[in-house]
Structure formats: C-alpha cells, structure tokens
Amino acid sequence: xxxxTQIVGMALVAGALTLGTVSCKEKGCMDxxxxxxxxxxxxxDGSCEYASDESEVKKSGEISSDETWTADKVYILEGxxxxxxxxxxxxxxxxxxxxxxxTGNNASALIIAKGAKIDAQGTAAKPIIFxxxxxxxxxxxxxxxxxxxxxxxxxxxxIVLGAAPxxxxxxxxxTQIEGIPATETYGAFGGSxxxxxxxxxxxxxxxxxxxxxxxxxxxxxxTLGGVGNGTTINNIEVMSNLDDGIEFFGxxxxxxxxxxxxxxxxxxxxxxxxxxxxxxxxxxxxTDSDEGLEIDGPEGSTYTDGMFTLKNGTVITAVGAGSGxxxxxxxxxxxxxxxFSGYATNAAKFRTSFSDAGNCTVKTDAFxxxxxxxxxxxxxxEVVGASNVDNAxxxxxxxxxxxxxxxxxxxxxxxxxxxxxxxxxxxxxxDASAFSWTWAAEKGKL
Numbered sequence: 001x002x003x004x005t006q007i008v009g010m011a012l013v014a015g016a017l018t019l020g021t022v023s024c025k026e027k028g029c030m031d032x033x034x035x036x037x038x039x040x041x042x043x044x045d046g047s048c049e050y051a052s053d054e055s056e057v058k059k060s061g062e063i064s065s066d067e068t069w070t071a072d073k074v075y076i077l078e079g080x081x082x083x084x085x086x087x088x089x090x091x092x093x094x095x096x097x098x099x100x101x102x103t104g105n106n107a108s109a110l111i112i113a114k115g116a117k118i119d120a121q122g123t124a125a126k127p128i129i130f131x132x133x134x135x136x137x138x139x140x141x142x143x144x145x146x147x148x149x150x151x152x153x154x155x156x157x158x159i160v161l162g163a164a165p166x167x168x169x170x171x172x173x174x175t176q177i178e179g180i181p182a183t184e185t186y187g188a189f190g191g192s193x194x195x196x197x198x199x200x201x202x203x204x205x206x207x208x209x210x211x212x213x214x215x216x217x218x219x220x221x222x223t224l225g226g227v228g229n230g231t232t233i234n235n236i237e238v239m240s241n242l243d244d245g246i247e248f249f250g251x252x253x254x255x256x257x258x259x260x261x262x263x264x265x266x267x268x269x270x271x272x273x274x275x276x277x278x279x280x281x282x283x284x285x286x287t288d289s290d291e292g293l294e295i296d297g298p299e300g301s302t303y304t305d306g307m308f309t310l311k312n313g314t315v316i317t318a319v320g321a322g323s324g325x326x327x328x329x330x331x332x333x334x335x336x337x338x339x340f341s342g343y344a345t346n347a348a349k350f351r352t353s354f355s356d357a358g359n360c361t362v363k364t365d366a367f368x369x370x371x372x373x374x375x376x377x378x379x380x381x382e383v384v385g386a387s388n389v390d391n392a393x394x395x396x397x398x399x400x401x402x403x404x405x406x407x408x409x410x411x412x413x414x415x416x417x418x419x420x421x422x423x424x425x426x427x428x429x430x431d432a433s434a435f436s437w438t439w440a441a442e443k444g445k446l
Contacts (some may be wrong), residue, residue: 023286053111055139062089062186062381071095071126074139076165077108077155082186085115087200094126095138098133099155107211109156109180109219112198113186114163114226117284124235124437131207132160143439147208149286153242157209157219162198163191164228166250167273167298175251175272177225190226194252196228199400203349203389205439210242210264218243220269221260227253229276237438238263244294247285248274250303254321255279257434261445262286266294268313270331273298275306278313282430285317285342285359291349292322292340295366297330307375308333314429317342324383332375339429341384348381348420380428381420 025043035047055068060078065087071094078100084090089112091097099108110130112118120127131137132154138145140265147154151374161177166189170177173190180187204333210218221238226249234256238245245260250272259282260267270293282290292315298304315324315338324340324347340347369375432446440446 005141018088024248032220042301063089066090068092069095069097072139074092074098076100076133076178080109080111080156080180082113083116083118084113084186088119091118091122091128092118093128093203095128096137096139096431097128097130097212098135099157100133101154101211103212105213107156107213107219110158110159111180111186114161114189114191117197118160118201119199119201120201120204122235124203127130127203127205127237127437129205129207130209131155131205132209135208136397143442147240148443149240149445151208152240152262152264153210153212154208155222156211156213157221157241158204158433159207159219159223159225160198160201160227161189161194161225161232162251162253163189163196163228164226164251164253165194165273165275165303166190166191167224167300167303168250168305169299171301173225173302175249177223179217179219185340190250191226194292196226197230198227198253200232201234201236202232203337205237206241207237207239207439208241209238209325212242216277219224220244220247221263222246222399223249224251224253227251227434229253235434235437237437237440238358244269244441246412247271248276248308250274250306251370252276252306255281257281259435259438259440259446260284261440262289264274264288264290266291266326268293268310270295270308270333271299272296273303273332273439273443274308275333277309277311279309279311280430281310281313282432282435282446283315284440285315285319285322287319290322291324291326292317293325293327295325295327295331297332297366297369299329306332309336310334310338311336312428312430313338314426314432315340316410323347327370329365330369332369334377334379335381336377336408337428338380339382339384339426341426343385347383348378351356357401378420382423382426382428383420384423384426 028041029048030044040407058076063083071092075097135144206221221241229252242264244266245263247269261284324343
C-alpha cells in the first residue's frame with residue numbers, strides 16, 4: 001500500500017505542475033510594432049496600441065495667426081485651408097503638402113487671403129511640393145512613382161489673393177475669386193495697391209490638381225488674383241492640372257521661371273487685365289490640353305491701361321492638340337522672344353467678339369490691337385513646324401452669344417507685318433536649364 005500511495009502522490013505533484021504551467025500563460029499584445037507589445041504573451045487579446053503618425057499633420061479651415069510648416073512632416077489639406085488677413089504661413093524648404101480628395105465644397109485647396117502672406121522659399125535641391133494624398137511621395141523625396149502626367153484632378157490647388165489693380169466686370173475694382181462662395185470673405189481680391197505684397201513663393205511644384213468645384217469649373221494649379229508686384233514669385237512648376245496651369249486675374253506680380261505641363265485646359269491664362277511680366281516660361285501641351293496661352297484684356301471700365309509682358313518663352317505640344325495661343329477680349333500687351341512648336345495650325349489664334357446687343361458689330365479686340373491700335377505687340381515670335389504663315393496665325397470670328405451673327409474664319413494675309421516668322425529651328429524661346437529641379441525634368445518630360 002505504501003508504494004501505491006507514493007505513485008498517487010507523484011501524480012498529484014505532476015498535475016499541480018501542469019496546472020501551474022497553464023496558469024502562467026498570458027494573454028496580451030503580440031505585435032512587436034505596438035507600443036504595448038508583451039513578449040511573454042502567447043495569445044493575442046486584441047489590446048495592441050500603436051503610436052500616432054506624428055509625421056502627418058492634418059489641416060482644415062482657418063489659419064488666423066503666424067504658423068510654420070516643417071519639412072519633417074507631411075501636411076494634409078482637408079477641404080479649403082485659408083490663411084486670413086494679418087497672418088503669415090511659413091513653409092520650410094523640402095516640405096510636402098498633400099491635398100485630400102473631394103469635389104465641390106469638399107475640394108481641398110490652400111488659400112492665401114487678401115492681407116495675408118505666404119513665405120514658401122524652397123530651393124532647387126529641396127523644392128516645396130504640393131500634390132495629392134494619392135501620391136506615394138515620402139518625406140525627403142522629390143517625387144513618387146505611382147502617378148504620372150495623366151493623373152489630374154486629384155485635389156484642388158493653390159490660390160493667392162491680393163489688393164493690386166484688377167479690371168473686373170461692371171466697373172468693379174474688387175471681386176470674388178471663382179470657386180469660393182461670395183459669403184466667404186477670404187475669397188475677395190483686387191484694389192488699388194500695385195505694390196501689394198502677398199509674400200514669397202520660390203521653387204514650388206504643384207502637381208495633379210484641378211478638382212471640380214462646380215459645373216464645368218475646376219481649380220487652377222496656381223491662381224493669382226490681384227497679386228501685387230511687392231510679391232516675389234519665381235521658379236514655379238505646375239504639372240498635370242485638370243484646369244489651367246497658372247491663371248492671373250488682374251494684378252501686377254512678376255514671375256521668373258515658370259513651367260506648366262500636361263494641363264487639361266490652358267497653360268498660362270490671363271484675365272482682368274493682368275499687367276505684370278512672366279519671364280522665361282515653358283508650356284508643354286498634353287493630349288487633353290487646350291491653348292498654351294489664353295489671354296484676355298480688361299473686363300470692366302476700370303484699370304484698363306495695364307499691359308502684360310510674356311517674354312523668353314516656349315509653348316510646345318508633342319501631340320498636336322489645341323492651339324498655341326488664343327488672344328481675345330481686347331488682349332493687350334507684348335509677346336517677346338516666344339516660340340510656338342508642334343502646332344500645325346493656330347499657333348496664334350485671334351478670336352473676335354460681337355456686340356452684346358446682337359447686332360453683329362465686332363467689338364474692339366486683340367486683332368485690332370495688333371494691327372491698328374498698337375496695344376498688342378509681337379517681337380521675335382516664331383512658329384516651328386507650321387506649313388505657312390496663314391496656318392500659323394488666324395482670326396476667328398464667331399457668334400459669341402449673338403446668334404444672328406454668321407460664323408466665319410478669316411486668314412491673315414502673309415504680308416501682314418505682325419505675323420510671326422515661320423522657322424525650321426527656333427532661335428528664341430525659354431531656357432530649359434532653369435527647370436532642372438522640376439518633376440518634368442526628373443521624369444524626362446521636358
């Protein structure tokens with residue numbers, strides 16, 4: 001009996017040891033990347049906690065005091081983000097800003113309101129990049145690899161508004177930028193201060209924007225409304241925007257080194273009698289592009305004397321789509337040392353307009369400014385690839401809302417002194433070396 005008792009005792013001890021082993025097993029977080037990882041756990045209980053991504057900052061609504069965005073973070077624009085009057089937004093070189101998806105009121109955009117300032121001074125090595133949340137670009141990079149020139153309309157764009165002279169409709173000197181409801185005061189622009197200062201923007205790349213904000217209305221890559229010449233803007237790139245690349249609504253600001261490519265509408269668009277200078281520019285037309293340049297004059301009776309200057313520029317298409325330029329509505333200014341390339345027809349198209357009264361009276365327009373009034377000047381304008389002068393430059397007269405008027409096309413005679421010259425190899429144009437820092441150059445599109 002004693003032996004049996006010993007066996008039973010040993011069994012009880014073994015059982016106790018087994019129970020002790022089971023009771024020592026722990027449940028907990030078994031993911032080594034979690035902040036509460038439990039190395040002793042042998043069963044995950046779903047309690048894992050993770051550190052928030054401190055490298056990503058979401059922004060929405062108003063910025064009412066001075067603020068700095070740093071290059072060690074990615075900033076996500078959720079809807080319209082606006083810097084209000086009196087505040088300055090500083091953006092460090094190399095900072096990446098991504099716009100969230102959305103259309104209409106939910107379209108993302110950065111807006112520098114009238115009276116506010118932006119201080120965004122990138123460098124060639126560290127450009128400041130505005131792009132879409134769909135872009136897989138990461139901190140420290142200058143481009144991602146999942147979006148290309150065909151990816152447009154993925155977010156909104158950048159809007160800068162100032163108090164410089166603007167010729168708006170009905171004699172107004174101030175008006176509301178398109179896409180922002182009239183009830184939102186931060187959308188107002190225009191005034192009387194030609195030297196108004198909205199800050200500094202240098203080495204900025206804006207990509208994949210142009211979200212729809214209304215029927216047939218998209219946000220431009222860079223919108224400049226009433227921006228004064230106290231503002232410094234140079235080395236700007238706008239790529240793959242669904243609407244225009246850069247659009248001026250009045251103002252006097254000057255830009256050195258601007259490149260626009262693969263836009264869905266116009267490359268550079270001038271409205272409301274913009275009277276600054278764009279020096280050294282490239283427009284690269286894509287399959288869906290409309291005009292390389294679209295130029296209007298004053299819309300109202302105020303500030304009608306301003307004259308734009310576009311000089312040292314190359315407007316090119318590799319696909320033959322659209323036209324090189326569309327000059328209309330009293331366009332007045334100078335095209336100097338500009339070359340159009342790849343446009344078989346309509347390198348320079350003049351669109352006349354008729355009286356609103358419907359009596360088919362042709363209004364004073366860009367063509368009369370070119371041939372009669374001297375308000376539109378072509379100096380060293382060349383067309384590469386057009387078969388003849390008549391194909392290079394033409395006048396289109398259309399109904400323009402006056403249904404009784406007959407649409408016709410009139411070709412300008414070859415002997416017209418204002419015609420651009422037809423050349424085999426361009427002798428003028430933009431300097432591509434200024435854009436070695438851009439997405440276009442990195443992706444082999446320049």
